[in-house]
Amino acid sequence: MSGKSAVRAIGLTKVYGSGHTAVLAVDNVSLEVDKGELVLIMGPSGSGKTTLLSMLGGLLRPTSGQIFVNGTEVTGLSESRLPEVRAREIGFIFQAFNLLSSLTVEENILFPASLVPGSAKAVRRRTAELLERLGLSHRRRYLPRDLSGGEKQRVAIARALINDTKLILADEPIGTSGRHKRKRSTIEGSYNQPRSKPPISRLSDAVQLAGLGFISGGGARFGATGARAAGGG
Ligand SMILES: Nc1ncnc2c1ncn2[C@@H]1O[C@H](COP(=O)(O)OP(=O)(O)OP(=O)(O)O)[C@@H](O)[C@H]1O
Numbered sequence: 001m002s003g004k005s006a007v008r009a010i011g012l013t014k015v016y017g018s019g020h021t022a023v024l025a026v027d028n029v030s031l032e033v034d035k036g037e038l039v040l041i042m043g044p045s046g047s048g049k050t051t052l053l054s055m056l057g058g059l060l061r062p063t064s065g066q067i068f069v070n071g072t073e074v075t076g077l078s079e080s081r082l083p084e085v086r087a088r089e090i091g092f093i094f095q096a097f098n099l100l101s102s103l104t105v106e107e108n109i110l111f112p113a114s115l116v117p118g119s120a121k122a123v124r125r126r127t128a129e130l131l132e133r134l135g136l137s138h139r140r141r142y143l144p145r146d147l148s149g150g151e152k153q154r155v156a157i158a159r160a161l162i163n164d165t166k167l168i169l170a171d172e173p174i175g176t177s178g179r180h181k182r183k184r185s186t187i188e189g190s191y192n193q194p195r196s197k198p199p200i201s202r203l204s205d206a207v208q209l210a211g212l213g214f215i216s217g218g219g220a221r222f223g224a225t226g227a228r229a230a231g232g233g
């Protein structure tokens with residue numbers, strides 16, 4: 001495999017349930033995302049986007065296939081090793097944000113940092129910087145239930161950035177509206193088709209997704225023009 005892949009998946013398949021209620025949510029997807037590359041995954045509601053991202057993020061075991069994140073095979077890791085590797089290698093922004101309800105904004109952001117060894121001082125500094133950049137400083141001691149939807153979203157983004165991971169997975173970070181009414185179709189091997197690669201923005205530690213400027217770190221700026229889209233829709 002190429003040494004510069006942030007993530008590489010081979011033949012990923014996920015079947016939920018069994019028998020005649022079995023759902024084939026992801027069907028034989030292979031993809032490779034290089035460091036610095038931005039990939040958008042598009043498809044109608046129910047086509048398997050969350051399932052695919054959850055597998056890439058080590059949150060859900062595939063039925064078959066392999067996943068390498070930054071060179072480490074996450075599909076080969078034990079349950080006990082997964083949390084630390086996940087925290088060190090992957091920032092994940094969930095579709096429903098998944099903030100911890102009993103922790104404050106600041107504690108939520110700090111949580112992934114508590115799973116990996118590192119300097120407490122550096123983590124405090126980065127937290128303060130993220131709070132500032134995402135416009136959350138005045139909410140740092142609030143609980144999630146006292147936040148607006150957009151504020152919760154920004155906390156989720158800050159939490160995904162705290163460990164400065166090479167890979168950031170964002171599941172509809174700009175929200176889901178009711179416009180996904182199209183028929184379900186499974187995300188399948190269409191990812192495997194050869195594509196001509198458009199120029200790709202570098203995003204070693206920054207991302208900008210359509211309309212939602214976010215992210216930080218080294219101060220790099222990125223346009224959305226380098227995105228390449230792949231979809232089962
Ligand atoms: N835990 C589960 N058990 C059984 N079926 C599931 C489970 N999670 C998802 N599914 C099914 O798998 C398919 C893919 O779901 P998934 O959540 O990955 O879709 P999605 O593309 O993220 O949709 P949306 O755009 O609505 O978020 C759907 O048919 C869904 O009903």
Ligand SMILES: [Mg+2]
Nearest residue numbers: 049050095171
């Ligand atoms: Mg989803």
